[in-house]
Amino acid sequence: MTTMESGMEQLMEELHQCRRCGICRNAVYDARGFDGICPVYENSTGFETSFMRGKIIVALALLNGELEKTARNSESLFDCTLCGNCTQICPAEFEPAHTLELVRGLLAEVPNQVREEIAHKILSNNNPYEEDNSRKRKWISELGFDIPTNGEILYFVGCTAGMRIPEVAKNTAKILKAADLPFAVLQEEPCCGSVLLRTGKPEAAAETAERVSNAIKESGAKKIVVSCAGCLKTLKEDFPNKFDIELPEVLHILELADNLLQEGRLKPKALPGKNTVTYHDPCHMGRELSIYESPRRVIQAIPNVNLVEMETNRDTAMCCGAGGGLRSYNSELAKNIASKRVQDAIDTGANILATACPFCEHNLQSGAKIVGRNMPIKDVVSLLAECVE
Amino acid sequence: MEESTIEKISQIVGPEYVSTREDVLLSYSASASTGYDSVKPSAVVRPGSTEEVSEILKIANDVNLKVTPRCGGSSLQGEVIPVEGALVIELMRLDSFELHEDLRSATVGAGVTFGKLDKLLKVCGLWLPVYPESSLVATVAGNVAVNGAGPGSTAYGCIAEMVLGLEVVLPDGRIIQTGSEANPNAPGPFLRYAFGPDLTGLFIGSLGSLGIITKVSVKLFKRMEEFHYETYGFQESEQAQKFLIELKENNVNAVFASIYEGRILGFFMDMLGEEYHIPEHDWPPFTVSITLGRLREDQLQSDIKRAAEICGGLEGEVIGISELPRGEWDDRMRTFARSSYAHGWHWRILYHHQTPSNWHKSIEAIWDVMDEYALLGHTAGFATGHSSYNFYPHLYYFPEDKEEERRVREAHVDLSKRLFKTGAVPFKLAPYWVNGVDEMKEYMNVLKGIKDVLDPNGIMHPGVMGGL
Ligand SMILES: Cc1cc2nc3c(=O)[nH]c(=O)nc-3n(C[C@H](O)[C@H](O)[C@H](O)COP(=O)(O)OP(=O)(O)OC[C@H]3O[C@@H](n4cnc5c(N)ncnc54)[C@H](O)[C@@H]3O)c2cc1C
Ligand code: SF4
Ligand code: SF4
Numbered sequence: 001m002t003t004m005e006s007g008m009e010q011l012m013e014e015l016h017q018c019r020r021c022g023i024c025r026n027a028v029y030d031a032r033g034f035d036g037i038c039p040v041y042e043n044s045t046g047f048e049t050s051f052m053r054g055k056i057i058v059a060l061a062l063l064n065g066e067l068e069k070t071a072r073n074s075e076s077l078f079d080c081t082l083c084g085n086c087t088q089i090c091p092a093e094f095e096p097a098h099t100l101e102l103v104r105g106l107l108a109e110v111p112n113q114v115r116e117e118i119a120h121k122i123l124s125n126n127n128p129y130e131e132d133n134s135r136k137r138k139w140i141s142e143l144g145f146d147i148p149t150n151g152e153i154l155y156f157v158g159c160t161a162g163m164r165i166p167e168v169a170k171n172t173a174k175i176l177k178a179a180d181l182p183f184a185v186l187q188e189e190p191c192c193g194s195v196l197l198r199t200g201k202p203e204a205a206a207e208t209a210e211r212v213s214n215a216i217k218e219s220g221a222k223k224i225v226v227s228c229a230g231c232l233k234t235l236k237e238d239f240p241n242k243f244d245i246e247l248p249e250v251l252h253i254l255e256l257a258d259n260l261l262q263e264g265r266l267k268p269k270a271l272p273g274k275n276t277v278t279y280h281d282p283c284h285m286g287r288e289l290s291i292y293e294s295p296r297r298v299i300q301a302i303p304n305v306n307l308v309e310m311e312t313n314r315d316t317a318m319c320c321g322a323g324g325g326l327r328s329y330n331s332e333l334a335k336n337i338a339s340k341r342v343q344d345a346i347d348t349g350a351n352i353l354a355t356a357c358p359f360c361e362h363n364l365q366s367g368a369k370i371v372g373r374n375m376p377i378k379d380v381v382s383l384l385a386e387c388v389e
Numbered sequence: 390m391e392e393s394t395i396e397k398i399s400q401i402v403g404p405e406y407v408s409t410r411e412d413v414l415l416s417y418s419a420s421a422s423t424g425y426d427s428v429k430p431s432a433v434v435r436p437g438s439t440e441e442v443s444e445i446l447k448i449a450n451d452v453n454l455k456v457t458p459r460c461g462g463s464s465l466q467g468e469v470i471p472v473e474g475a476l477v478i479e480l481m482r483l484d485s486f487e488l489h490e491d492l493r494s495a496t497v498g499a500g501v502t503f504g505k506l507d508k509l510l511k512v513c514g515l516w517l518p519v520y521p522e523s524s525l526v527a528t529v530a531g532n533v534a535v536n537g538a539g540p541g542s543t544a545y546g547c548i549a550e551m552v553l554g555l556e557v558v559l560p561d562g563r564i565i566q567t568g569s570e571a572n573p574n575a576p577g578p579f580l581r582y583a584f585g586p587d588l589t590g591l592f593i594g595s596l597g598s599l600g601i602i603t604k605v606s607v608k609l610f611k612r613m614e615e616f617h618y619e620t621y622g623f624q625e626s627e628q629a630q631k632f633l634i635e636l637k638e639n640n641v642n643a644v645f646a647s648i649y650e651g652r653i654l655g656f657f658m659d660m661l662g663e664e665y666h667i668p669e670h671d672w673p674p675f676t677v678s679i680t681l682g683r684l685r686e687d688q689l690q691s692d693i694k695r696a697a698e699i700c701g702g703l704e705g706e707v708i709g710i711s712e713l714p715r716g717e718w719d720d721r722m723r724t725f726a727r728s729s730y731a732h733g734w735h736w737r738i739l740y741h742h743q744t745p746s747n748w749h750k751s752i753e754a755i756w757d758v759m760d761e762y763a764l765l766g767h768t769a770g771f772a773t774g775h776s777s778y779n780f781y782p783h784l785y786y787f788p789e790d791k792e793e794e795r796r797v798r799e800a801h802v803d804l805s806k807r808l809f810k811t812g813a814v815p816f817k818l819a820p821y822w823v824n825g826v827d828e829m830k831e832y833m834n835v836l837k838g839i840k841d842v843l844d845p846n847g848i849m850h851p852g853v854m855g856g857l
Contacts, residue, residue, distance in 0.1 A: 054416035
């Protein structure tokens, strides 16, 4: 049997694990902290295809030929942020969101202009923004100090922080500098391939993984720091599990900062004013990697900051709407989902909504515009950097 | 379905809430009933109000279009699978909630799940004390339509006992209200048995064949906070059965009580033992797992003492392992899903009620059939109210094994016939009862007469209740 066939057989088995109970729609389970499950269901017209049960029925039909593999018939499989909240509540013995990611990979014939374009851009430019990749280091010139391209600690910047939200990159650098940790940033950092994996382009992702792995090897890194939840999940989990690539230790800057704060190597000053912060758990960092406490400890370590929780938080947190390529496939839906999450934050009475992923930050900003209320969205990295400079 | 009909329906609900897309139709062709064949509807509509439901049914009547009402879509015996070409009316957008605190009641829209309702009520220290183990997805209306029960039923009876009135859209589009709310001047739901015969009851368990329930008014109770979890062991099934009966007679308040015999317990432990941290134990042949619940600590202490005395009087032992009942009760909204879904099997289920004194007769019939048909399975169940025990045996098969699935279907019909002979009664009136049990013919004829009056064109969910 070829690997493709055995992969398909295993996938069909997993899809059959779904017993169609429907709990993954909008379960409210007060005792366990769930107040709704699927952000796509909640923010769309809500037909069965919007949440996982229907998506699995559609996936099975597409894979076994009952439904023709057209763009329209497979649309619902791409209208999903892969947030994994359904996996969190599903009583069956499989992981629906991961399974759906595999389904996307096996539906290679389905025409899907958006994902082809993204893949093309990433493979030809090493970033999804169709820009000259050397610009990924441009923010360094605004720092006032230089960063080498080789070193034992490597800050892997990621495309979004590097090219769209350079504040996150600059602030990460400031934190490392404040703790007196020498670090490097790659000369030509290739995209980590997270978007390729999530949108169902595993072969292209394997190619970028190879590029990343070679570049990291050349840099001499012994530890990799990232500031993006997507990069974190990809480098830390997908590289070894999917591509057999072992990298040096990978950790999020907030995990590192948490350690540095506890060791007394970072001593934050008070943030001016009265600050009530609520923290949004990025799906890739929270549910996927169970990193819930270090970002919260970092927030609480800042004097003059009060942390309040949204009703759904940690492993039951609702998604910001940006994941799984949804922002590209259906940006209106992605932004509506974000607006709901911003509303959750407003409901806590907080005056800052903090997160730890540039994708979340970017999409939540769009959500805040829809809600029309002034709710500053900040990366925890930026909050901390303000206090340690 | 005619284009013009779709057009009319979309004018009522807005085009975004009607779909004829192939993928959408496919996802409405099935439900949690894995052992049943899927059937594709011709369109799905998601109305946003009772009035919209009414308008849709008027159109359906005009053009003789079959309709299938659907709420959570969690039913397990094919009830919500449409007939070929039907219009599925999915009611999850009807999510209103009205609390009548003084009347100790609430009125909820058809799209409100038990989980959602529980959260709304918890803040006022109230509850609807019957929790189907699909509470995170099943709606109150859907459960009323199937005559359900769940944890809590041991003390409070089936869901029917909780209903004070219904808002129903009849097949011709008329909207009726039953119970005290049929008087528009009434302060709300406070009495079900008003205005003569119990019209409310007609729709309970009708599986959507007589009308569409758009709102349900239910009794509410003060939420209990005092619980005690205990297991009791017996050597003979008769002793375990008598134990349940004597608990009732002595007004000991078991909110959830189940008898497990060795084979069932082994199965359950295999599925959930570790998850609920149930310690290894040499279990007796019959174990009764009980959650005692009371509003006050002194009442609870009295119940714990009395239960132990009754157990001793029947030569039983108080086992003292609390994790089993605690797991069942604390995780009551999901235990069943978790235990049933822990392996890769699919299954058919056979809901029936038996008397506690006949508990062993169901068990014998179930094991006989499983052994004869060489099937894997088990049975779960719990005491439900006055003198009844709700059983739901599962017959398992591997989803890819068509031959095994065929045997399961045959065994299913056979088992229903044998159970009927033991005195068991159906409550969710699924096809295996109607097709398998001849003694029900006359009863079904009467139901058919009622159906003909309410739904002369036979548009309402004609596939259920034996195809009335
Ligand atoms: C894991 C699991 C555990 C379960 N545990 C239990 C349990 O403990 N107790 C129990 O009773 N059941 C249980 N069930 C079965 C099922 O969940 C219940 O019967 C549930 O009440 C069905 O509600 P629903 O909203 O999902 O209805 P659906 O499945 O949508 O519909 C059920 C039936 O009612 C009709 N119907 C639905 N809505 C309406 C309406 N508004 N008006 C008129 N007719 C309507 C449908 O046409 C269909 O015939 C379980 C199911 C699963 C998957
Ligand atoms: S994915 Fe899981 S939760 Fe959703 S219907 Fe399937 S089994 Fe149930
Ligand atoms: S992964 Fe998230 S968005 Fe996708 S189906 Fe599950 S809950 Fe919905």
